[in-house]
Structure formats: C-alpha cells, structure tokens
Amino acid sequence: MTNNHVILHVPHSSTFVPDDCQFLLSTSRLAMEIEKLTDHYTHNLFDCNGASKLVFPVSRLVVDPERFIDDPMESVGMGVVYTHTTDGDPLRAISEMDRLTLIDTYYHPHHNKLTRMVDSCLEQHDQCLIIDCHSFSAQPLPYELDRNRPDICIGTDTFHTNAKLKDCLSAAFEAQGYLVAIDSPFSGTLVPLKHYRNDRRVSSVMIEVNRSLYADPNGFTRVQSDLSHAILQAAAIVPYDNLGEIIRLALGEQSTHPQGLNSSQTHGTLYPVGDPRNDDQLQPEKPKLNSHRLMRPRAGWR
Numbered sequence: 683m684t685n686n687h688v689i690l691h692v693p694h695s696s697t698f699v700p701d702d703c704q705f706l707l708s709t710s711r712l713a714m715e716i717e718k719l720t721d722h723y724t725h726n727l728f729d730c731n732g733a734s735k736l737v738f739p740v741s742r743l744v745v746d747p748e749r750f751i752d753d754p755m756e757s758v759g760m761g762v763v764y765t766h767t768t769d770g771d772p773l774r775a776i777s778e779m780d781r782l783t784l785i786d787t788y789y790h791p792h793h794n795k796l797t798r799m800v801d802s803c804l805e806q807h808d809q810c811l812i813i814d815c816h817s818f819s820a821q822p823l824p825y826e827l828d829r830n831r832p833d834i835c836i837g838t839d840t841f842h843t844n845a846k847l848k849d850c851l852s853a854a855f856e857a858q859g860y861l862v863a864i865d866s867p868f869s870g871t872l873v874p875l876k877h878y879r880n881d882r883r884v885s886s887v888m889i890e891v892n893r894s895l896y897a898d899p900n901g902f903t904r905v906q907s908d909l910s911h912a913i914l915q916a917a918a919i920v921p922y923d924n925l926g927e928i929i930r931l932a933l934g935e936q937s938t939h940p941q942g943l944n945s946s947q948t949h950g951t952l953y954p955v956g957d958p959r960n961d962d963q964l965q966p967e968k969p970k971l972n973s974h975r976l977m978r979p980r981a982g983w984r
Contacts, residue, residue: 684732685730685731685732685733685913685914685917686732686733686734686803686806686807687803687806687807687809687810687811687917688730688732688733688734688810688811688813688913688917689733689734689735689736689796689799689800689803689811689812689813690728690729690730690733690734690735690736690813690815690913691735691736691796691812691813691814691815691872692721692724692725692728692735692736692737692738692815693721693738693742693746693747693748693814693815693816693872694719694720694721694724694738694742694746694748694816695720695721695722695723695724695725695737695738696720696725696737696738696739696740696741696742697716697720697741698739698740698741699712699716699740699743699744700740700744703743703744703774703784704774705743705773705774706772706773706774706775707767707773712743715743715767715768715773716741716743718768718819718823719741719742719743719768720741720742721815721816721817721818721893722817722893723896723902724815724816724817724891725737726906727815727817727891727896727902727905727906727909728813728815728889728906728909728913729906729909729910730813730909730910730913730914730917731910733813733913733917734799734803736792736795736796736799738788738792739788739792740788742764743764743773744763744784744788745762745763745784745785745787745788745789746760746761746762746763746764747788747789747792747793748814748872749761749762750762751785751789758770758825759772759773760825762785762789763784763785768823768824768825769824770824770825793874793875796872796874797874797875797876797877800812800874800876800877800884801876804881804883804884808883809883809884809885810883810885811847811885811886811887811916811917811919812871812872812873812884812885812886812887813886813887813888813889813913813916814837814871814872814886814887814888814889815889816868816888816889816890816891817890817891817892817893817896818831818835818867818868818891818893819893820892820893820894828866828867828868829867830863830866830867831867831892832860832861832862832863832866832867832892833855833860833861833862833891833892833895834855834860834861834862834863834889834890834891834892835862835863835864835865835866835867835868835888835889835890836848836851836852836855836862836863836864836865836887836888836889836890837865837868837869837870837871837887837888837890838864838865838869838870838871838887838888839870839871839873839886841878841879841882842871842873842878842879842882842884842885842886843871843885843886843887844885844919846919846920847885847887847916847919848864848887850912850915850916850919851889851912851915851916852864854908854911854912854915854916855908855912858908858911860895860908868888868890870888871886871887871888872886872888873886885919887916889909889912891905891909
C-alpha cells in the first residue's frame with residue numbers, strides 16, 4: 683500500500699509573527715513566549731514518503747489553528763486568538779474586528795485547505811489518515827493541569843481513531859524503547875468539521891513527542907526515523923476495520939425493526955429512523971480544560 687492517503691498536519695511549528703501583529707510584551711519576553719509554545723522543528727521531524735503535509739504558516743501566538751472560534755480556553759486567554767501568556771499575563775489588547783481579521787486571514791484558509799486535502803484523499807483512495815503532529819515541553823507549562831510527561835503521547839478520538847490504529851502506534855513506539863501514554867497529558871486529534879463523526883473512512887490520531895528526545899542532532903535523527911517507521915505501520919491500518927461488526931449489529935436491528943434502519947447505519951447509527959437513541963450515539967465529547975490542545979470537533983484539540 684502507498685502512503686498517498688496520509689496527511690501530516692503540523693499546526694504549531696512556525697515562529698513567524700507578521701509585523702502588523704502588536705503585543706504588549708517586550709521583544710525578549712515575546713521571544714520567550716514563542717519559545718515555550720512552539721512545537722519546534724515538527725515540520726521536519728514528522729516525515730513519511732508519499733504523505734502530504736500541511737504546515738500552519740504563522741506562530742500560534744498569532745492564531746491557534748487547533749482552537750474553536752469560540753473555545754473554552756478563552757477563559758484563560760488562550761482561545762483561537764491568544765490574549766494572555768502561559769503565565770496568565772496580558773499578551774495583547776485586540777478589538778473584535780482585528781480578531782476576526784486574523785481568523786479570516788489565517789484560520790479559515792488553513793482549515794479549508796485541510797478539508798480539500800481530505801476530500802481529495804477520499805476521492806482518490808477511499809480513505810484518509812490524518813496525523814496531527816505535535817511536540818511538548820519536558821516541563822509542564824503553568825496552565826497545564828496534567829503534569830504527566832511520557833516520551834510519546836498518542837491522542838485519540840473515539841470515532842476516528844480505531845483500536846487497531848491506536849495499538850499499532852503504541853506498539854511501534856514501545857518497541858523502540860519509548861514510554862507511551864494515551865490521551866495524557868494531551869488528548870484528542872484533529873478532524874475537519876465536514877467529516878467529523880460522519881465518515882469512518884477518515885482516521886485521525888495525534889502524536890505528541892517530548893521535545894527533550896530530539897534536543898540534539900543524534901536524537902533528532904533517531905526520533906525522525908522512528909516516527910516515519912510508526913506512521914508507515916499506521917498507514918496500513920484499514921480505517922473502518924469494524925465495518926463487519928457494524929453490519930452484524932445492523933442486521934440484528936433489522937430483524938427487530940423490519941421497517942428499516944437510519945440511512946447512516948454504516949456510520950454507527952443503528953436504530954430505526956426517529957428512534958431518540960440515534961441522537962445519543964455520536965454526541966461530541968465535551969471540552970476539557972486541562973489541555974492546551976483541545977479535542978475539538980474540529981478544528982482539533984491541542
């Protein structure tokens with residue numbers, strides 16, 4: 683199998699801040715904040731032959747592409763457009779008009795492009811695997827409540843990350859000697875809203891790498907190679923490998939309700955049309971405030 687159905691999404695590697703973005707911090711303090719919040723070199727660290735790659739072009743201090751437009755992290759000043767630092771100090775004063783301009787300039791075009799890339803994958807390959815590519819600091823930042831610091835964190839979504847995909851990645855990293863955690867300290871993964879919880883052909887998983895692992899050239903080369911190897915294995919996982927189970931359940935429901943099933947039965951809704959249980963099947967998970975990458979539906983959580 684080729685890897686042309688794989689998209690490497692890199693949202694937080696850029697340090698670029700446009701000249702027209704004004705902050706309240708001194709130049710040195712702003713540089714320190716960028717240093718803390720950037721997933722350094724992840725645009726090069728994550729690589730896989732044949733895969734497409736989408737890199738967000740500006741620093742997350744300008745706009746964070748993995749936040750909702752109205753995000754729960756607004757409560758700490760770190761929503762889609764940050765107004766406070768990691769320490770809770772004022773970062774900038776921005777009008778609503780300027781905030782919306784930033785969103786229209788950077789956020790929407792980025793997500794529209796990702797959606798088009800996923801659509802193209804589905805059209806050409808009938809499947810798509812999104813790898814949400816991140817790294818995290820060896821020491822927790824002040825606002826991060828989950829203090830766990832593994833080598834590798836794998837973020838999942840109950841609909842778009844099947845067990846085989848999660849287990850494959852976990853086993854691949856553990857075989858290389860890494861300490862792996864699932865959804866800790868960060869959870870979730872990015873899926874475009876168009877496909878979120880309605881298309882099992884779209885798989886997604888977040889991979890977070892502890893930055894201490896690639897702080898020197900030898901470490902970088904090793905982690906880069908190990909990531910590529912793990913992604914290659916993940917690319918071979920069939921995104922809807924539980925289709926047989928879904929069909930089995932659907933047939934069981936049809937024998938009970940011969941009048942027919944909801945038309946979305948192969949996407950996990952297995953009850954008759956009008957059955958209120960359908961509304962309970964695919965409710966999005968509620969936001970968690972213990973992570974600076976939110977499990978969003980989707981944009982994404984991180």
